[in-house]
Amino acid sequence: xxxxxxxxxxxxxxxxxxxxxxxxxxxxxxxxxxxxxxxxxxxxxxxxxxxxxxxxxxxxxxxxxxxxxxxxxxxxxxxxxxxxxxxxxxxxxxxxxxxxxxxxxxxxxxxxxxxxxxxxxxxxxxxxxxxxxxxxxxxxxxxxxxxxxxxxxxxxxxxxxxxxxxxxxxxxxxxxxxxxxxxxxxxxxxxxxxxxxxxxxxxxxxxxxxxxxxxxxxxxxxxxxxxxxxxxxxxxxxxxxxxxxxxxxxxxxxxxxxxxxxxxxxxxxxxxxxxxxxxxxxxxxxxxxxxxxxxxxxxxxxxxxxxxxxxxxxxxxxxxxxxxxxxxxxxxxxxxxxxxxxxxxxxxxxxxxxxxxxxxxxxxxxxxxxxxxxxxxxxxxxxxxxxxxxxxxxxxxxxxxxxxxxxxxxxxxxxxxxxxxxxxxxxxxxxxxxxxxxxxxxxxxxxxxxxxxxxxxxxxxxxxxxxxxxxxxxxxxxxxxxxxxxxxxxxxxxxxxxxxxxxxxxxxxxxxxxxxxxxxxxxxxxxxxxxxxxxxxxxxxxxxxxxxxxxxxxxxxxxxxxxxxxxxxxxxxxxxxxxxxxxxxxxxxxxxxxxxxxxxxxxxxxxxxxxxxxxxx
Amino acid sequence: xxxxxxxxxxxxxxxxxxxxxxxxxxxxxxxxxxxxxxxxxxxxxxxxxxxxxxxxxxxxxxxxxxxxxxxxxxxxxxxxxxxxxxxxxxxxxxxxxxxxxxxxxxxxxxxxxxxxxxxxxxxxxxxxxxxxxxxxxxxxxxxxxxxxxxxxxxxxxxxxxxxxxxxxxxxxxxxxxxxxxxxxxxxxxxxxxxxxxxxxxxxxxx
Numbered sequence: 001x002x003x004x005x006x007x008x009x010x011x012x013x014x015x016x017x018x019x020x021x022x023x024x025x026x027x028x029x030x031x032x033x034x035x036x037x038x039x040x041x042x043x044x045x046x047x048x049x050x051x052x053x054x055x056x057x058x059x060x061x062x063x064x065x066x067x068x069x070x071x072x073x074x075x076x077x078x079x080x081x082x083x084x085x086x087x088x089x090x091x092x093x094x095x096x097x098x099x100x101x102x103x104x105x106x107x108x109x110x111x112x113x114x115x116x117x118x119x120x121x122x123x124x125x126x127x128x129x130x131x132x133x134x135x136x137x138x139x140x141x142x143x144x145x146x147x148x149x150x151x152x153x154x155x156x157x158x159x160x161x162x163x164x165x166x167x168x169x170x171x172x173x174x175x176x177x178x179x180x181x182x183x184x185x186x187x188x189x190x191x192x193x194x195x196x197x198x199x200x201x202x203x204x205x206x207x208x209x210x211x212x213x214x215x216x217x218x219x220x221x222x223x224x225x226x227x228x229x230x231x232x233x234x235x236x237x238x239x240x241x242x243x244x245x246x247x248x249x250x251x252x253x254x255x256x257x258x259x260x261x262x263x264x265x266x267x268x269x270x271x272x273x274x275x276x277x278x279x280x281x282x283x284x285x286x287x288x289x290x291x292x293x294x295x296x297x298x299x300x301x302x303x304x305x306x307x308x309x310x311x312x313x314x315x316x317x318x319x320x321x322x323x324x325x326x327x328x329x330x331x332x333x334x335x336x337x338x339x340x341x342x343x344x345x346x347x348x349x350x351x352x353x354x355x356x357x358x359x360x361x362x363x364x365x366x367x368x369x370x371x372x373x374x375x376x377x378x379x380x381x382x383x384x385x386x387x388x389x390x391x392x393x394x395x396x397x398x399x400x401x402x403x404x405x406x407x408x409x410x411x412x413x414x415x416x417x418x419x420x421x422x423x424x425x426x427x428x429x430x431x432x433x434x435x436x437x438x439x440x441x442x443x444x445x446x447x448x449x450x451x452x453x454x455x456x457x458x459x460x461x462x463x464x465x466x467x468x469x470x471x472x473x474x475x476x477x478x479x480x481x482x483x484x485x486x487x488x489x490x491x492x493x494x495x496x497x498x499x500x501x502x503x504x505x506x507x508x509x510x511x512x513x514x515x516x517x518x519x520x521x522x523x524x525x526x527x528x529x530x531x532x533x534x535x536x537x538x539x540x541x542x543x544x545x546x547x548x549x550x551x552x553x554x555x556x557x558x559x560x561x562x563x564x565x566x567x568x569x570x571x572x573x574x575x576x577x578x579x580x581x582x583x584x585x586x587x588x589x590x591x592x593x594x595x596x597x598x599x600x601x602x603x604x605x606x607x608x609x610x611x612x613x614x615x616x617x
Numbered sequence: 618x619x620x621x622x623x624x625x626x627x628x629x630x631x632x633x634x635x636x637x638x639x640x641x642x643x644x645x646x647x648x649x650x651x652x653x654x655x656x657x658x659x660x661x662x663x664x665x666x667x668x669x670x671x672x673x674x675x676x677x678x679x680x681x682x683x684x685x686x687x688x689x690x691x692x693x694x695x696x697x698x699x700x701x702x703x704x705x706x707x708x709x710x711x712x713x714x715x716x717x718x719x720x721x722x723x724x725x726x727x728x729x730x731x732x733x734x735x736x737x738x739x740x741x742x743x744x745x746x747x748x749x750x751x752x753x754x755x756x757x758x759x760x761x762x763x764x765x766x767x768x769x770x771x772x773x774x775x776x777x778x779x780x781x782x783x784x785x786x787x788x789x790x791x792x793x794x795x796x797x798x799x800x801x802x803x804x805x806x807x808x809x810x811x812x813x814x815x816x817x818x819x820x821x822x823x
Contacts (some may be wrong), residue, residue, distance in 0.1 A: 577636070585636035591644060600647070 003041045004055040004066040007076070008111045008125075009035040011083070015104025019097045020459045031100045038111055038395050039080040042073065049073055049481075054117060064124070065117030065174060070481040073334075075114040075251050078337055079187045082243040083107040083343040089236030089348050091453035093355050098139060103237050106132035106245065118174040119163045122255075125217075126248065127156060133245055137233045146229035150579070151225045155215030159252075162208035169196055174573040179259050186262035198550075202267045206277055209256050217249025218311045219281075219318060219445045220288040224572045226311050227295075231303035233362075235351035236454070238303075241362070242310040243344035250314070250336050253281060253321050257329070273408045275324050282322020286416030288315030293423030294563060296431060297556045301361050302353065305427055307348050309386070313339045319417055320401045323408050326487045327497065330479045331400035337475060338393040338468065342385040347460040352450040352458070353435065357442070362430070363552040367440030367533065371447045376436055380528060383428050385465045388421055392469035393509040396495070400488075403500050425452040430555050438550030439533055472504045629632060663772060667718045668737035669773060670711055671758035676730035679706025683722035683731055683764050691715035696755055696803040703802060710804075713739065713751040734761050741771040749778045756789070756797065764792055 014034020018027040045053060045068060052294030053068035068076070090103055109132055112125025130152040137145035167173055170181045181196065189195040197205070211222070218226040226246075230238050256264075261275075268276040299305040317339065322333025352375050353368070354360055368374040385394035398421060405414045450458065468475050473492035478485050490496035493505035534543050543549060554560070560567065653660055662668070684692040687721065691714075694707035709722070709731065723731050741747040755761075764774040772792070779788040789797040803809025 580633075581636050584635045588637055588640050591641060595644075597647075 002055045002095060003045055003117060004053065004068060007038040007041045008066060008108055008115060010034050010108075011111070012108035012468075015101045018104070019101035023095055023134065027097055027100055028094075031104060031413045032087055032091065033083045033454075034104055035080075035107060038107075039084050042076055042080050045239050046073065052395070056117070058337060062120045063174075064121045066112075066115045066121065067117035067175075068115060070478070071254070072115050074333060074337070074478060075483065076111055078247060078340045079107065079110045079114060079240075079244045081464070082461070083110070083240050085344060085348065085457035086236050086240035088244070088457040088460075089239060089351050089454045092235065092451040093234055093236045093351050093454070095234070099136065099234055099237065102132040103136040103234075103240070106136065107240065108132075110240075110244050110248055114251055116175075119178070120173055121601065123156070123160060123163060126159070126230070127145070129245060129248060129434065130156060130216075133229070133241055135560070136237050137229045140234070141228070141232035144225075145566040147575075148229040149226040151215050151222065151575075155212040158208040158470075159212035162205045165201060165208075167207055169201070175255070176260065182260045182263040185287070186266040187262070189266045197263065199267050202263060206256070206260070206264060209252065209540070210281070213249040213252030213256070214284070215249070216252065217246055217314050217318065218288070218292075219249070219314070220284050220291055220506045221571055223288065223292065223311045224339045224575055227299075227304050227307040230307035230310060231301060235303065235347050235354055236457075237346035238307075239344040239351070239457075240536075242307070242347060243340040246310060247315055247336050250317050250321070250332070253318070254329070254333075257321070257324070272410060274322065274410060277340075278322040278324035279410075280322070282319045282324075282410075282413055285315045285318025285320075285322055286413050288312065288318060289416055289420030293420050293427065294566075296427040297423060298560050298563075298567075299427075300363065302350055302365070302431070302435065303360055304457060306343070306350060309346070309424070309427060310339075310343055312424065313343065313386070315420060316398065316417060317412055320404060323404055323410065323413065325404060325408060326330055326483050326485075327407065328401070328404035329482070330476070330487055331397065331404045333479055333482070334400055334475055335397035338385065338397040338465075341461055341465050341468065342382045342392075342394055343463065345378060345382040345458060346386070348454055348458045348461065349375055349382060352454050355451065355454070356447050356449075357444045362434040362555070364441060365435040365444070366550050366552065367434040367436070368444065368447060371440070371444075372449045372453055375450045375458070378462045379432075379436065381462045381465050383432055385469070387428050389513055390469075390505065391466070391474070393465050393475075394469070396469060396472040396475075396504065398503065399502055400495070400497075403497055404509070407497075407499060426556070426559075433552070434552055434555065439548065442545070458512070471506050472502065544601040604605075643654040643820055659770075662735045662737065664735070666737065667720045668733055668735045668771070669713075669739070669761075670723070670755040671732045671734055671761045672708060672755035673730045673732070673757055674704070674708060676728045677706060677708050678728055678730070679704075679708060679806075680727060681707070681709075682725045682727060683709050686721045686725045687716075688719060688721065689715040689717050691717075693804055694806055695801055696805075696809050697754065698800040698802050699798075707806060707808075708754050712752045713753075731755070732758050734758065734765065734774075736761070736765055736771045736773065738771050746777075750775060753778065753789070754799075756791075760791070767793055770775065 004226060011034045014030050014037075018031045018034070021027050021030065049068065050069055054065060055067075056063050056065040058064075087103060087107070090099065094100060094103075099438065106129050109125050109127075109129025113122060113129060116122035130149070131361050134149040134152070136146055137148055139585045163173070166178060172178060172181070185196045210219075213219075215222045215225070228240075230242055265275045270276060270278040274282065289312050292308045292310075292315060294307050296308035300309060313335070317332045320328045320335060322328075352372070353365070356372070357364070357368075359365060381392065385392040388395045388398040398417075401417060402414070405417060430565055449455070453563055471492045472495050473490055476488040476490065476495050477492065480488060488495050488497060490501065494501060494503040534545055534547075536543065536549065538547075538549065628802055630797055679694060679798075681694050684690075684694055691712045692709045696707050697704045708809070718737075723733050726732075741750055750773065753775065760804065761774050765771070774792055775789045776792050779790070780786070785801040787799055791797060792822040796822040
């Protein structure tokens, strides 16, 4: 038969087995094996990617299909790699078999989303993914999980309505057929003929898809679930939650391009050099970058900081997708890969920190670099990668996005992404300073380094961050295959855009030489000796460990004060108000309609009869 | 001895505002309104509702306790001549323009002469001759109750009071048609000087 269903279903089966077998040790082995199967099969299928890799099955009158193309392979690999490392991390941090079941179930869901061949499979997988991740959060925090669930459900059913509209008009649900009908419709429209879809319907479908995928990706006005859901769950799982599940939204936007690109351009035209519908996505993405970045800098909780950071980084991907050229979409997919790699690594580091210290807030951390050197090294890679320091993957992808935006001459979006890059540094400084450096509180004096499974998981992601950074062509050539033509030229070390080039290897070599020169200058200097952390400047006064010299609270107070006006505008509060109003409305309606008065019910009957009479029944 | 302070937490008292909950105020839209349609429906005042005063002229000893305790100084002792014969003691005259209906005067009355009844409605126009109604020497309780029983509308029992400024002649036109006449010959605790009736003055001095 076919490997495709095995790829999708194996994590679910493994999760179910791990849930059944409550034996400690065995359930871990089954779980990890379940997440390893998709990875191994995807690698095995790589050589045969050019051919038809499809699988269809008839279930309940629906043809459910799976398909593996270059695009879906790339996304599935993100899911498989980051999913595998996250599951490996869960060997240390999972508390019970509940988490094994739902973590693996969400991996199945997200693989299904990426490999779906038709809208039904897509929607079912989407719901499996949402449900499993909801259950993961539910174990930790009910409020956060329900917020996530309700927003996701609103998004998912918006998508269902859009799918229904498409099906009602086209009568088909498979991607190639829907895509063909839409492009044919665009062509008819361009010729001046009557389209299959009117402008209103197209706008409606676009809006519904924007809502559906925006929620999952954490796009700006719909991002409020993410900080709570990302922080209130197993942090190893969040590596997958933020690294992969949010990519489902990104993949959804790409799907929008695949299905309706021509039609949307014909209907809505261009804004500057970008398609209007894409510019909307890109502009919201730009706001996402700014809002996520600023809020990340102001968080006092390590998990929240990275949650907002995830939102901010998703914004880059949306900008890249929105600009809508082949280069920018490639850049966006590249950033999706690198975001999954470094944010997965970040959340594994957070998982390690929480696993070893049991603390989550910056005020409890400090000076851990000495006690956890391996984790610190991994954090260092992740920090350099996210901040976009050259030899790492984060630089490559951000550079590509910058190039794509600048090339299309979009100054506002350019300003937004550059601001986002700066604010990325800002919140990472906070993390670096407050967790790893400075004085160490006495209660985390005996912290040990990462446990082995987490260390291996971090090692895999760290190594990929470096490899894909030094050899950016590895990814770029794979992305070229998605479009079937060379968009980013060059070899595996070098990217050549035609108007700009970036050589990862050469840059690494030069940076190493630079570091060597710096090291020579440093080591040729005066004699060095170690001093205790309290032997410090402090305006020339003596200090002891009783003095807290590390700023651990309100690190960016001036930023907070400068942004005070804008921080008063909270979408979180808005959604809470809306939800509160809905709850109040439900209570009011219940009181009015089910009022316990028999005569009232008789009146309802009479009113219905009058309506029926008026309708002439 | 210091008692531990009992303070209810603010969160238990403070309510969160709502945009929708005010609509719950419409739940009385189909309920029976709790109004009393006054011209057509009547309400019964509570027993011993503090209304207008009654005075048993036979029992009143003119001690002026009521005048002293009245917080509004609405009571003035009045010397009265009825059927040409002057009462031995002054009787209280109550000004309903000042009276607060506290009924301290009733509580303090040593003989029980001053009482009150549940009737409480007295309406007039602003005309001088109608305003006279507010200033009266209360009538006998039995007479008042009789009128109240007859009309059952808790109104003031006198329809009109005629005062002859020169002779001091006062006429109560009661609601049941009866007419009650007497004459005010003076005010205060001391008996009036017999200026208008020199004969009586002479008799007394003799």
